[in-house]
Amino acid sequence: MENDIKKISSYFRIDGDFIDAVPYGSGHINNTYKVRFDQGGAPILYIFQKINTKIFKNPFTLMSNISRVINHQKKQ
Numbered sequence: 001m002e003n004d005i006k007k008i009s010s011y012f013r014i015d016g017d018f019i020d021a022v023p024y025g026s027g028h029i030n031n032t033y034k035v036r037f038d039q040g041g042a043p044i045l046y047i048f049q050k051i052n053t054k055i056f057k058n059p060f061t062l063m064s065n066i067s068r069v070i071n072h073q074k075k076q
Helices: 002-009 059-075
Strands: 017-023 031-040 042-050
Touching: 002 017, 002 031, 002 042
Parallel strands: none
Antiparallel strands: 017 031, 031 042
């Protein structure tokens, strides 16, 4: 699991070196992880979430909808 998250994190623009990833919370649908990076000696935390594609059959559409809502909120 941790190696998978390390590989996935390489697709994002995150400064620093991967330290570790641990499960976070107790969600019932998606898997959530707390991920730590070392940025110049300071640990920086990120939350990564894996979308459950058994529930959300089309994650690209889901993320498009989320993006549209966020953009609408920014305009308000």
